[in-house]
Amino acid sequence: MSEDLIIGIAGSGGDGVISAGESLLTAAALEGYHCVMTKSFGSQIRGGEASCRLRLATQPVLNPNGPLDVAVALNWDDFKRFGAELPVEAATIVIYESNTGVAADKLPLPGVKPAVVFSVPITAMAAEHAGTDKAKNIVIAGLIAGWFGIGRESVVAGIRKKFAKKGAEVVEGNVRAFQAGLDFATANPLPQDRKLSTPQSGGQAKLLTDGNDMCAAAAIFAGCTFFGGYPITPSTEIMQFLDREIWKYGGTVLQAEDEIAGIGAVVGASFAGKKAMTATSGPGMSLKTEILGLASLAELPLVCVNVQRGGPSTGMPTKAEQSDLFQAAFSAHGDCLRPVLAPTCVADIFEVTVEAFNLAEYYQTPVIVLSDQEIAQRKETVDPIDTSKFQIIERRHPSGPELTNYARFKLTESGISPISHPGMVGGNYLCAGIEHNEQGRPTASGEMHARMNEKRFNKFNPLKNRRDLFTVEGDSDAPIGMVSWGSVAGVAREALRLAQAEGLQVKLLVPRLLYPVAETVYQDFFASVQRGLFIEQSYQAQLYRIVRMNVDLPTQVKAFAKSGSNPILPSEVLKRLREMVVSIQGNQQHQPEAVQD
Amino acid sequence: MTTLDTSAKPFSLTKFVPGDFKSDLKPIWCPGCGDFGVVTAITRALANIARPPHEIAFVSGIGCSSRIPGYTTAYGFNTVHGRSLPIAQGIKLANPELLVLVASGDGDGFSIGGGHVAHAVRRNIDITYIVMDNQIYGLTKGQLSPTSSRGRKTVTSSFGSLEDPVNPLLYVMGYGASFVAQGTPADMNGLAKIIEEGIRFPGFAFINVQSPCVTYGMEDQQLKAHKTNMKSLEAMGHDASDRAKATELARAYGTELYTGVLYRNPNPPTTYGQGVTERQEAFKKSAVPRHEILNRFKPTN
Numbered sequence: 001m002s003e004d005l006i007i008g009i010a011g012s013g014g015d016g017v018i019s020a021g022e023s024l025l026t027a028a029a030l031e032g033y034h035c036v037m038t039k040s041f042g043s044q045i046r047g048g049e050a051s052c053r054l055r056l057a058t059q060p061v062l063n064p065n066g067p068l069d070v071a072v073a074l075n076w077d078d079f080k081r082f083g084a085e086l087p088v089e090a091a092t093i094v095i096y097e098s099n100t101g102v103a104a105d106k107l108p109l110p111g112v113k114p115a116v117v118f119s120v121p122i123t124a125m126a127a128e129h130a131g132t133d134k135a136k137n138i139v140i141a142g143l144i145a146g147w148f149g150i151g152r153e154s155v156v157a158g159i160r161k162k163f164a165k166k167g168a169e170v171v172e173g174n175v176r177a178f179q180a181g182l183d184f185a186t187a188n189p190l191p192q193d194r195k196l197s198t199p200q201s202g203g204q205a206k207l208l209t210d211g212n213d214m215c216a217a218a219a220i221f222a223g224c225t226f227f228g229g230y231p232i233t234p235s236t237e238i239m240q241f242l243d244r245e246i247w248k249y250g251g252t253v254l255q256a257e258d259e260i261a262g263i264g265a266v267v268g269a270s271f272a273g274k275k276a277m278t279a280t281s282g283p284g285m286s287l288k289t290e291i292l293g294l295a296s297l298a299e300l301p302l303v304c305v306n307v308q309r310g311g312p313s314t315g316m317p318t319k320a321e322q323s324d325l326f327q328a329a330f331s332a333h334g335d336c337l338r339p340v341l342a343p344t345c346v347a348d349i350f351e352v353t354v355e356a357f358n359l360a361e362y363y364q365t366p367v368i369v370l371s372d373q374e375i376a377q378r379k380e381t382v383d384p385i386d387t388s389k390f391q392i393i394e395r396r397h398p399s400g401p402e403l404t405n406y407a408r409f410k411l412t413e414s415g416i417s418p419i420s421h422p423g424m425v426g427g428n429y430l431c432a433g434i435e436h437n438e439q440g441r442p443t444a445s446g447e448m449h450a451r452m453n454e455k456r457f458n459k460f461n462p463l464k465n466r467r468d469l470f471t472v473e474g475d476s477d478a479p480i481g482m483v484s485w486g487s488v489a490g491v492a493r494e495a496l497r498l499a500q501a502e503g504l505q506v507k508l509l510v511p512r513l514l515y516p517v518a519e520t521v522y523q524d525f526f527a528s529v530q531r532g533l534f535i536e537q538s539y540q541a542q543l544y545r546i547v548r549m550n551v552d553l554p555t556q557v558k559a560f561a562k563s564g565s566n567p568i569l570p571s572e573v574l575k576r577l578r579e580m581v582v583s584i585q586g587n588q589q590h591q592p593e594a595v596q597d
Numbered sequence: 598m599t600t601l602d603t604s605a606k607p608f609s610l611t612k613f614v615p616g617d618f619k620s621d622l623k624p625i626w627c628p629g630c631g632d633f634g635v636v637t638a639i640t641r642a643l644a645n646i647a648r649p650p651h652e653i654a655f656v657s658g659i660g661c662s663s664r665i666p667g668y669t670t671a672y673g674f675n676t677v678h679g680r681s682l683p684i685a686q687g688i689k690l691a692n693p694e695l696l697v698l699v700a701s702g703d704g705d706g707f708s709i710g711g712g713h714v715a716h717a718v719r720r721n722i723d724i725t726y727i728v729m730d731n732q733i734y735g736l737t738k739g740q741l742s743p744t745s746s747r748g749r750k751t752v753t754s755s756f757g758s759l760e761d762p763v764n765p766l767l768y769v770m771g772y773g774a775s776f777v778a779q780g781t782p783a784d785m786n787g788l789a790k791i792i793e794e795g796i797r798f799p800g801f802a803f804i805n806v807q808s809p810c811v812t813y814g815m816e817d818q819q820l821k822a823h824k825t826n827m828k829s830l831e832a833m834g835h836d837a838s839d840r841a842k843a844t845e846l847a848r849a850y851g852t853e854l855y856t857g858v859l860y861r862n863p864n865p866p867t868t869y870g871q872g873v874t875e876r877q878e879a880f881k882k883s884a885v886p887r888h889e890i891l892n893r894f895k896p897t898n
Binding site (some may be wrong): 023026027029032045146154155157158159161200205206207208209213214217220221223225226228232246248250251254256257258262265266267268269270271272273274276288291293294298350382384385387388421422423424426427428429430431432433434441442502507 | 675680688689713880881891897
């Protein structure tokens with residue numbers, strides 16, 4: 001039996017690779033498995049190569065992980081284009097289309113000799129049973145269902161529903177194609193039973209979605225009624241979801257003429273008193289920064305989601321990277337602070353997005369959510385979220401007395417001044433990007449500028465004490481500490497689990513608040529640490545550097561960083577953790593000699 | 598001709614005078630600046646419209662002209678260079694009840710922010726766009742502007758400009774605007790009237806104001822010259838519903854100073870805001886409570 005199964009399927013655009021993956025994903029989710037599915041495509045708009053990775057497990061899994069347990073190749077040229085995204089090892093079960101003409105002992109996988117290989121006439125089976133080679137995806141689903149014991153009933157139910165409109169003949173043809181896959185698997189059993197065990201959650205109803213849709217749903221939940229933006233990969237699905245939904249809640253989506261106009265309209269809507277959001281990716285973020293500065297100085301709430309992709313410039317639009325943290329923290333000119341939050345998985349995007357709206361409205365500030373392509377576009381099972389536990393914060397409006405001689409930017413103790421909006425009697429003021437006095441009137445006074453800067457910084461002081469925006473997992477007094485954020489935190493969490501299973505004393509800090517840097521959280525975490533490791537998907541290890549700017553870390557805290565699109569695997573992290581244990585032991589034996597990492 | 602009026606409340610009982618819309622903030626403009634006249638014309642128009650100041654949002658970008666919102670008692674928003682139009686559209690879409698005015702200049706509106714004009718026009722959101730066109734960058738002390746004439750010598754075109762100017766009237770006509778007018782503070786009554794008409798027009802309204810720069814402007818661009826040169830479209834008997842004729846007259850920008858309404862669409866098209874409101878109304882009943890939004894992610898096969 002298996003507890004964790006990673007399936008990779010690749011072919012060309014029309015092969016139904018993605019729909020095969022999706023029908024298995026839905027089936028497994030309905031059966032209570034924890035699932036993660038990522039998709040990858042060539043750069044062609046249509047056609048070209050397509051692949052998906054599907055991870056099904058009996059325990060929660062928060063990353064797609066590395067080598068495949070099962071590889072399905074509809075043709076080898078397309079399969080090989082995905083390289084490290086679909087790694088095949090000797091233990092991988094390989095299933096491939098017979099009509100590729102490749103002999104089972106001559107697979108075009110240099111240096112790898114998989115022990116279990118099936119050549120299956122997938123196209124011929126589809127044509128024979130469903131009358132069309134379009135049913136290849138159904139045959140694949142049948143093969144996987146047969147060999148690994150998932151989704152028999154629900155895939156068939158799905159077929160009946162999906163093809164109902166096309167008539168009984170089409171339905172039955174597809175059911176036969178699925179059965180043919182099952183029969184092939186029965187007739188050609190695996191050398192050992194690899195059927196998935198029953199999931200621990202035992203069929204508990206789960207949600208199944210991707211990060212972009214989850215982010216948009218969270219915005220609706222938080223009370224967002226205005227979205228302005230411009231299409232950009234890999235964030236566009238946020239705008240698409242809101243365009244389908246927001247009107248129902250009295251809201252508006254404006255597809256603007258450019259990224260600047262998108263966030264411009266959002267600032268306008270916020271000035272008018274509405275909760276407003278924009279979403280973009282790196283190049284759009286670069287364009288939006290001037291208006292982020294305006295919103296900071298004018299103290300207007302807004303949420304700006306950056307679904308990170310590889311950069312700089314156009315970079316790698318369809319690949320994840322964590323290289324926009326510097327930009328998020330230091331975007332726009334002038335002395336300024338804007339909170340930056342990062343979700344770690346699809347479920348987390350809900351909480352982080354709601355939190356972003358709350359912080360924006362409470363502190364009257366733009367808040368940046370740093371998502372990334374991986375969690376934004378991967379589909380994942382999510383345990384039901386209890387929405388009643390969330391508090392929704394609204395901006396503080398001036399009371400009646402405060403509206404007499406109203407001072408929009410009043411220097412209060414907290415630094416937060418009650419905010420009016422057009423339509424509110426007595427709240428009239430001049431909002432501006434130019435420095436202002438308490439009434440909002442333009443000023444060139446150095447003294448007033450200094451006081452306003454102080455106000456705009458000090459109002460965020462309580463934020464650094466928000467320990468609930470950080471999680472510490474593992475042994476709290478462990479000598480080895482990892483820090484990881486965003487989608488890579490899912491890798492670190494699995495590495496922690498593997499390390500603990502080996503008896504290593506390790507802990508993991510996952511910040512969801514990246515900026516401002518909560519100095520005391522890091523100081524406390526590193527107090528017990530002799531060796532530390534930041535794990536990040538960027539060339540520079542940007543969180544590592546930003547934390548170092550703010551906190552005196554022990555010298556033996558290093559970074560393990562890779563440029564985007566190069567998977568970081570739990571096994572690689574585990575290897576480093578083991579080395580760190582050895583290093584500590586060596587250090588103890590040969591003190592006071594310095595240890596090189 | 599029908600003049601729909603979506604901006605003024607139908608039975609406003611409160612009487613306003615222009616002074617109700619003037620703030621006590623002292624303008625930074627040079628004495629004799631044309632913009633003094635524009636703020637006067639705007640406050641006169643607003644007194645006639647009779648919406649209280651707190652129901653008005655007045656948005657601008659950066660430049661001499663963009664200081665205007667602060668000199669009124671409306672909710673002002675003096676934003677960043679060139680982006681007043683997108684910000685104003687966000688305000689109007691977020692709260693359609695507001696009366697939204699935008700002030701800009703030739704540089705703010707047709708150079709750095711020029712890309713937004715076409716989209717504001719085609720989107721037809723009900724806002725009034727007043728551009729104070731003085732053919733020079735005054736705030737930064739006398740550089741070439743997009744409406745400066747070819748050959749014009751400025752501190753950034755020491756040997757004369759090598760490019761043709763933008764024609765704001767023709768551009769906006771070409772983008773398909775439904776209301777296009779031009780005025781000058783040399784004719785205060787006329788300017789206040791077209792601003793009022795622009796505000797009352799149900800949809801995007803563009804008003805180009807020839808507002809002289811007394812410090813860096815040319816002599817033939819000053820109010821004195823305007824008084825001699827301006828030609829009233831009304832006096833000429835121009836039919837403002839004639840789009841072709843309006844376009845022809847717009848071509849004379851830079852050589853003739855026509856004042857009044859150049860074009861007013863006799864059948865104003867639906868505004869973006871109307872479309873939004875209809876859609877919101879139609880979709881309202883299919884909304885699930887916000888806290889149930891996640892139910893849509895329950896997997897079904």
